[in-house]
Amino acid sequence: MTRFESAFTKGPALVAFITAGDGDTAANLDALVAGGADVIELGMPFTDPMADGPAIQKANLRSLAKGTTTADIFAQAAAFRQRHPDTPLVLMGYANPMTVRGSEWFAAECAKAGVDGVICVDIPSEEDAELGPALRAAGVDLIRLATPTTDAARLPDVLNGAGGFLYYVSVAGITGLQQAAQTSIEDAVTRLKAATDLPVAVGFGVRTPEQAAAIAKVADGVVVGSAFVDIIAEHGEQAAPHLEAFTRTLADAIHGAKEIAA
Amino acid sequence: MNNRSNSLRTGPDERGHFGQFGGRYVAETLMPLILDLEREYRAAQADNEFRAEFEHLLKHYVGRPSPLWLAERLTEELGGAKIYLKREDLNHTGAHKINNCIGQILLAKRMGKTKIIAETGAGQHGVATATVAALFGLPCTIFMGAVDVARQQPNVFRMKLLGAEVVAVESGARTLKDAMNEALRHWVANVHDTFYIIGTVAGPHPYPELVRDFQSVIGEEARAQILEAEGRLPDMLIAPVGGGSNAIGLFHPFLDDEGVEIVGVEAAGEGLDGKHAASLAGGKPGILHGNKTYLLQDEDGQITEAHSISAGLDYPGIGPEHSWLHDIGRVRYEPVTDAEALASFQKLTKLEGIIPALESAHAIAAAERIAPTLGKDKIIIVNCSGRGDKDIFTVAEALGVKL
Ligand SMILES: Cc1ncc(COP(=O)(O)O)c(C=O)c1O
Numbered sequence: 050m051t052r053f054e055s056a057f058t059k060g061p062a063l064v065a066f067i068t069a070g071d072g073d074t075a076a077n078l079d080a081l082v083a084g085g086a087d088v089i090e091l092g093m094p095f096t097d098p099m100a101d102g103p104a105i106q107k108a109n110l111r112s113l114a115k116g117t118t119t120a121d122i123f124a125q126a127a128a129f130r131q132r133h134p135d136t137p138l139v140l141m142g143y144a145n146p147m148t149v150r151g152s153e154w155f156a157a158e159c160a161k162a163g164v165d166g167v168i169c170v171d172i173p174s175e176e177d178a179e180l181g182p183a184l185r186a187a188g189v190d191l192i193r194l195a196t197p198t199t200d201a202a203r204l205p206d207v208l209n210g211a212g213g214f215l216y217y218v219s220v221a222g223i224t225g226l227q228q229a230a231q232t233s234i235e236d237a238v239t240r241l242k243a244a245t246d247l248p249v250a251v252g253f254g255v256r257t258p259e260q261a262a263a264i265a266k267v268a269d270g271v272v273v274g275s276a277f278v279d280i281i282a283e284h285g286e287q288a289a290p291h292l293e294a295f296t297r298t299l300a301d302a303i304h305g306a307k308e309i310a311a
Numbered sequence: 312m313n314n315r316s317n318s319l320r321t322g323p324d325e326r327g328h329f330g331q332f333g334g335r336y337v338a339e340t341l342m343p344l345i346l347d348l349e350r351e352y353r354a355a356q357a358d359n360e361f362r363a364e365f366e367h368l369l370k371h372y373v374g375r376p377s378p379l380w381l382a383e384r385l386t387e388e389l390g391g392a393k394i395y396l397k398r399e400d401l402n403h404t405g406a407h408k409i410n411n412c413i414g415q416i417l418l419a420k421r422m423g424k425t426k427i428i429a430e431t432g433a434g435q436h437g438v439a440t441a442t443v444a445a446l447f448g449l450p451c452t453i454f455m456g457a458v459d460v461a462r463q464q465p466n467v468f469r470m471k472l473l474g475a476e477v478v479a480v481e482s483g484a485r486t487l488k489d490a491m492n493e494a495l496r497h498w499v500a501n502v503h504d505t506f507y508i509i510g511t512v513a514g515p516h517p518y519p520e521l522v523r524d525f526q527s528v529i530g531e532e533a534r535a536q537i538l539e540a541e542g543r544l545p546d547m548l549i550a551p552v553g554g555g556s557n558a559i560g561l562f563h564p565f566l567d568d569e570g571v572e573i574v575g576v577e578a579a580g581e582g583l584d585g586k587h588a589a590s591l592a593g594g595k596p597g598i599l600h601g602n603k604t605y606l607l608q609d610e611d612g613q614i615t616e617a618h619s620i621s622a623g624l625d626y627p628g629i630g631p632e633h634s635w636l637h638d639i640g641r642v643r644y645e646p647v648t649d650a651e652a653l654a655s656f657q658k659l660t661k662l663e664g665i666i667p668a669l670e671s672a673h674a675i676a677a678a679e680r681i682a683p684t685l686g687k688d689k690i691i692i693v694n695c696s697g698r699g700d701k702d703i704f705t706v707a708e709a710l711g712v713k714l
Binding site: 200 | 335336344496503597613
């Protein structure tokens with residue numbers, strides 16, 4: 050069983066996002082796991098994060114201002130894998146930093162560091178050749194995004210070559226701002242689950258345990274990002290205990306939702 | 312066209328690629344809309360009424376055709392090839408930007424979109440977009456880096472007079488690329504009713520293609536005008552390249568004419584070993600703003616800041632078709648510094664009574680360098696892409712003059 054499979058078969062999963070190099074990354078990652086996160090998404094900072102709202106934009110710039118390099122991120126990933134052999138780790142980011150040295154190089158580094166999957170925001174299925182073949186050849190899952198604008202005609206293309214889990218971006222928009230109506234999420238997840246065997250995780254705009262619990266009743270996973278990033282923005286290098294406490298409230302809500310639903 | 316396979320004018324391919332460049336590197340949310348736009352553009356291309364409305368507006372609203380002016384005093388001073396100026400500075404709103412805005416707002420109308428957004432650097436594209444939005448009665452939001460808002464106040468005020476909302480973008484380096492990021496962010500959240508009028512031959516396919524097509528009126532006119540004036544094609548074309556829309560507009564109708572040498576001019580800022588905006592001379596291929604192209608970037612693929620005295624050239628990328636034309640060697644790209652452009656700005660003003668935009672002054676500077684090396688029987692067409700009224704404050708400051 051892959052790490053993703055075991056993370057998602059236990060019941061609805063908390064997928065937690067933070068930006069690499071923003072605050073004390075190793076301590077923050079440990080805090081997310083200790084608090085009960087089931088899957089970790091580590092954001093690769095980029096100068097031009099076009100799909101992100103103000104919170105994650107600022108996290109990107111904070112990280113780059115500290116001099117975070119791609120080599121640093123792979124070192125953090127490899128160290129995480131040593132400390133947490135079972136927690137799936139995803140790198141999330143933009144095409145240019147991922148492809149600048151060639152997709153084979155990037156895929157090989159991911160495999161070497163123990164990265165399970167990659168989300169690239171600005172490579173849609175039409176441009177799969179840019180990164181997909183290299184990742185699949187290296188045994189790293191390419192995690193695709195589906196959105197409210199992904200219609201039935203496009204969905205098969207989006208799913209073709211996808212692995213790990215399917216990330217449903219529940220609002221047409223950028224990270225951290227609006228939240229979607231619960232009914233529209235339920236409809237979308239039903240539609241997506243009819244089209245794929247991959248677990249479906251729902252994200253964008255999820256900030257509270259209540260929202261997370263509601264989504265966990267219908268989806269296989271709940272992605273939370275900006276709310277964690279806000280905590281790091283507030284507490285800087287000392288964010289870990291705050292992250293852990295907040296993670297626990299989310300994880301309890303999500304994991305509990307499954308028992309009630311079952 | 313016979314011999315299509317040998318033509319350099321058939322790109323992009325059906326996936327929007329010019330060789331390895333171009334493409335559609337956008338978030339999934341935008342992908343269906345990009346595909347829609349492409350379908351609608353294909354339909355518009357086949358629609359005579361669309362074409363007729365576009366041409367009507369170019370003639371009666373923009374004031375086309377723009378003249379092709381033989382710059383005799385400049386030619387004499389340089390003592391070499393004959394220099395003609397394609398006078399895009401005489402268009403309504405003062406630059407070539409309006410050609411593209413007319414085309415795109417007609418597409419927006421066709422698609423039933425009710426709101427217009429655009430990015431702008433110097434404010435020229437913002438003004439042109441606000442102008443067509445006023446003409447069509449559509450609400451319009453212009454994203455402009457906060458740094459540019461501060462240094463381009465007259466254009467900010469113009470846009471507001473035209474009824475546009477100007478959003479000062481505070482993210483990143485607060486210049487053109489950040490304005491484009493912010494426009495893309497706004498678009499992603501408003502795809503259902505909003506049309507994004509991109510200002511240059513960049514962005515995801517089909518933008519580089521459709522902006523080029525709308526701007527190709529420059530080259531089509533120039534071709535007919537030079538044939539009429541000289542009875543033959545020119546020996547060389549020169550145009551400034553920011554994103555590359557005025558340049559590709561002039562170049563494209565001549566790409567298959569082997570005897571026509573083509574030169575694009577990149578902004579070399581303080582010089583190629585200092586801060587500059589020459590993505591071909593100083594960058595390498597990468598992915599930004601929806602397409603693959605040459606970009607100024609570091610070894611980790613982080614985008615680096617561009618610099619040029621000309622805000623319209625101050626962009627760390629270049630349109631993908633230019634990257635391809637550079638790689639296959641059809642177009643030669645030359646750098647021109649801030650100082651050279653500033654000198655040519657003054658020279659053209661004094662010799663011809665034409666105040667060029669600082670962007671256009673880069674092309675004049677290249678012509679000054681090249682013309683004396685060519686015989687008097689040679690002909691060069693330089694794209695005077697815009698007028699310099701917007702730049703007088705920048706130039707005064709650079710010359711140490713208090714206004
Ligand atoms: C007069 C003028 N020329 C050239 C440019 C550069 O843009 P492009 O390379 O797309 O023509 C601008 C951009 O603002 C401009 O205003």
